[in-house]
Amino acid sequence: MINSVKRALELLDFVVQQGLAGKDAHLHEAAKAAGIMPTTARNILKTMELCGYIARGEGNAYLPGPKCAGLRRVGAACEQLVTSANRPVVHLAESTGESVVLATIFGAEWHALLRAAGSSVVRVDASALNGQNFFTLSTARAMMAYMQPAEIDALVDCYGWPGEYWGGITDREALEAKLAELRKNGVAENSAHNGVVASLSMPILSRSGQPLAALGMHLPMFRYDETHRNELIAALREAVDKICAEIN
Secondary structure, three states: OOHHHHHHHHHHHHHHHHHHOOOOEOHHHHHHHHOOOHHHHHHHHHHHHHOOOEEEOHHHOEEEOHHHHHHHHHHHHHHHHHHHHHHHHHHHHHHHOOEEEEEEEEOOEEEEEEEEOOOOOOOOOHHHHHHOOHHHOHHHHHHHOOOOHHHHHHHHHHHOOOEOOOOOEOOHHHHHHHHHHHHHHOOEEEOOOOOOEEEEEEEEEOOOOOEEEEEEEEEEHHHOOHHHHHHHHHHHHHHHHHHHHHHO
């Protein structure tokens, strides 16, 4: 057993447990829980903070970092989400004719979990989404609307402000306003960036309201009229509700 790794995991366990109980985790309490000196605990926690597994809150309290939220999503995806989502994803693509993708975010990166091609003669190749700017992805936007501040900070640190890729956002206030708008509307949408492809996405939330993934639809702009948009939103909501009912 490598003692330094064991101590780091014990400190992380303590911070996570305090967070689940709605309590702050402070240095001396964490050190006591791990049975080590405060100076040693501080160095270990600082390292985990730099690696994204620990974050800092008010009064220098230690909080679970953005990587912890990502690990929760990966666990949910591996255990049940992909299996439960497979049939609704395929049905959504077949019933609407449009391309569908189920995606998640881990380590500030976008990952496709499932893809289903639409049946329309002219359709969007969902595999091409990997090459897009992160902030143009409607699935990423849908998940960001429900992420913790530390996770959003990590994304901004990685990609910068969305700027031209999303509503000219260049500061935290503008980003928070846009995320609040997404939560109110219940759907993330992008039909403005390249003028060729339109997309709609909704988040897959856990029972506690944490974003596990997002379900997105992609189609050519020439089919994106108001009537078809409303039909797609209704179909997308039905699929999301089915998935959430399965996993929750």
